[in-house]
Amino acid sequence: MNILITGGAGFIGSHLVDLHMEKGDRVIVLDNLSTGSLSNIEHHTDHPDFTFYEASMEDWAELDDVVSAVDLVYHMAAVVGVKHVLESPTNVIGGNITATEHLMEALAKCNSTASVIIASSSEVYGFNEEMLFSETDDLVLPSTDRLRWCYAFTKLADEILGFSYYHQYGLKTIIVRLFNTVGARQRARYGMVLPHFIAQASSGDPITIYGDGKQTRSFCDVRDTSRMLYTLIQKERAYGQIVNVGADREISINELAQLVKQRANSNSEIKYMDYEEAYGMNFRDIVHRRPDLGRLHDLTGCTSELSLEDTIDFLLNISKGQ
Ligand code: UDP
Numbered sequence: 001m002n003i004l005i006t007g008g009a010g011f012i013g014s015h016l017v018d019l020h021m022e023k024g025d026r027v028i029v030l031d032n033l034s035t036g037s038l039s040n041i042e043h044h045t046d047h048p049d050f051t052f053y054e055a056s057m058e059d060w061a062e063l064d065d066v067v068s069a070v071d072l073v074y075h076m077a078a079v080v081g082v083k084h085v086l087e088s089p090t091n092v093i094g095g096n097i098t099a100t101e102h103l104m105e106a107l108a109k110c111n112s113t114a115s116v117i118i119a120s121s122s123e124v125y126g127f128n129e130e131m132l133f134s135e136t137d138d139l140v141l142p143s144t145d146r147l148r149w150c151y152a153f154t155k156l157a158d159e160i161l162g163f164s165y166y167h168q169y170g171l172k173t174i175i176v177r178l179f180n181t182v183g184a185r186q187r188a189r190y191g192m193v194l195p196h197f198i199a200q201a202s203s204g205d206p207i208t209i210y211g212d213g214k215q216t217r218s219f220c221d222v223r224d225t226s227r228m229l230y231t232l233i234q235k236e237r238a239y240g241q242i243v244n245v246g247a248d249r250e251i252s253i254n255e256l257a258q259l260v261k262q263r264a265n266s267n268s269e270i271k272y273m274d275y276e277e278a279y280g281m282n283f284r285d286i287v288h289r290r291p292d293l294g295r296l297h298d299l300t301g302c303t304s305e306l307s308l309e310d311t312i313d314f315l316l317n318i319s320k321g322q
Contacts, residue, residue, distance in 0.1 A: 001025045004070040004114075006057065006103065007077030009036030011186045012119070012178070015226040016074050017041055021050065028066060032056040034095065035080060040185050057099035067103070068110040072233055075103055075118045078155075081190025082148060086279060089150040096154035100161050108169040115172045115233050118162040122179040122246070122289055123152035132292035135177070135242040148283045159242065172239045174232060179246025179291045182311055183222030184318055191279075194219065197257060198312070201264035202319040206271035210278040213254035216288040220247035221306040221314075231300040238299050244291040247304035256308075263312050 003020045007013040008029030013036065020027050026049045029041060033054055044050040057063055057077065067073070079085070079095035100118065107114065125133045126141040126149070139156070142149055159175050166173040188195035200207045228245050232238050251259070257270050276282045296302060 001071045002028070002069055004028045004030065004067065004073045006030045006073070006075045006099070007036060007119075009033060009038060009041050009052070010076060011040075011183075012181055012222055012225060013074065013076035014040035014185055015183070015222045016076065016229060017044060019226050019230055021047065025049070027051070028070065029053070030055055030057065030060075030066070031077065034091075035084070035187070035190065037185075056095070057102045058094050060102075063102060063106045064109060067106045067112060067114070070112070070114050073103070073107070073114050073116040074229065074233070075100060075116065078119060080151070081192065082151075082279060083191040085151045086147055086281065089147050092150050092154055096151070097157045097161075100158045104161055104165040104171065107171055108165055112171065115174070115239070116162070117174050117176055117229055117233050118158055120155045120159050120175050120177045120242070121152065122177050122244070122291065123149075124156050124159070124177060125289070126152060127284075127286070132248070132290055133244065134292040135244055135295055142284075146283065148279075148281075163240070166240045172236075174238045174240075175242045176229065176232065176245045177242060177291075178225065179244065179289065180217045180219045181222050181225045181246070182219045184315065186222070193217070193253060193256065194260075194312075194315070197260040198264070198315045198319055201260045201266040201268050202316065204266065204268055206269045207257045207261060208271050208273050208278070209253055209257055210273055210275055211253075211285055213257065213272065214252055214287075215285050216250045216252045216290070217256075218246055218248055218250050218290045219308050219311070220245070220304055221311045224304040224306055228296060228300060228302045231302050232296070235299050241295070241299075243296050243299065244293055245296055246291045246293070248291055248293050249308065250288065250290045251308065259308070260312055263309065264316050
């Protein structure tokens with residue numbers, strides 16, 4: 001099978017590359033390396049079944065040719081990370097909305113029969129106060145002048161694009177809402193919490209908790225996430241649906257800091273920072289976020305196999321160079 005992975009040099013994309021290369025597929029990666037890195041895919045670059053294009057879908061002339069021969073598309077390319085979003089919101093719009101539109105246009109133009117996963121995010125649930133976030137829930141988002149939310153708005157636009165092309169052109173689109181994916185190759189510099197805590201605990205620097213640390217998240221190991229996406233993209237029943245993807249164990253950021261510190265056997269102090277200091281502006285954080293995974297399970301039978309402790313230990317070993 002021919003697989004196109006946009007953002008394939010990035011964190012989740014590169015794990016999908018590994019998975020499909022292992023299955024013996026032909027994999028094409030399209031990545032502009034804005035947040036992705038060649039080091040994530042360099043172990044495949046000499047393989048005859050692997051092709052890498054360094055390009056942005058916003059303005060890439062070869063896109064039509066490339067999409068015409070693919071069987072599966074994972075559209076993972078996106079500008080991510082709260083810090084990035086606050087610093088360059090216009091890049092986020094180009095990288096997230098324009099790119100998706102060009103991809104869908106190119107697929108529609110060649111009457112593609114490929115199955116397409118569009119990566120959206122749990123951010124679109126916004127200030128939902130349900131205990132579990134379900135795909136049928138209303139979305140609770142703030143006014144558009146809150147730049148922190150720019151990413152969520154672009155992901156919603158991607159979802160609408162996906163549905164429009166599904167209904168109007170019959171593209172076999174599946175929207176996935178990814179919940180806090182963690183694991184190897186996730187960069188601390190975009191502000192995500194677990195790589196930050198691992199780096200801090202490993203170096204003995206203070207572990208920085210933003211706000212009061214009572215906010216909760218549900219973390220899923222990227223190896224589980226990619227297996228779930230791989231299974232989902234093959235399910236016809238998933239076309240035209242939104243599907244939450246992640247793990248449903250909820251943990252507070254305070255507990256996460258303690259867990260990392262303890263598993264790293266670290267002497268790092270735990271330091272609280274207000275959001276103003278952390279992000280250069282004040283914002284209302286999401287208080288809790290936990291996915292309802294009923295639909296994912298119904299469609300794929302998949303559940304997460306790796307615990308948060310497994311992921312933390314794995315990342316600590318990588319950080320020690322083992
Ligand atoms: N966070 C933190 N310390 C850090 C980085 C993040 O306390 O060094 C907090 C952040 O404010 C948020 C949570 O951890 O409440 C998860 O942050 P992340 O950016 O990883 O994901 P998201 O907010 O998108 O769920």
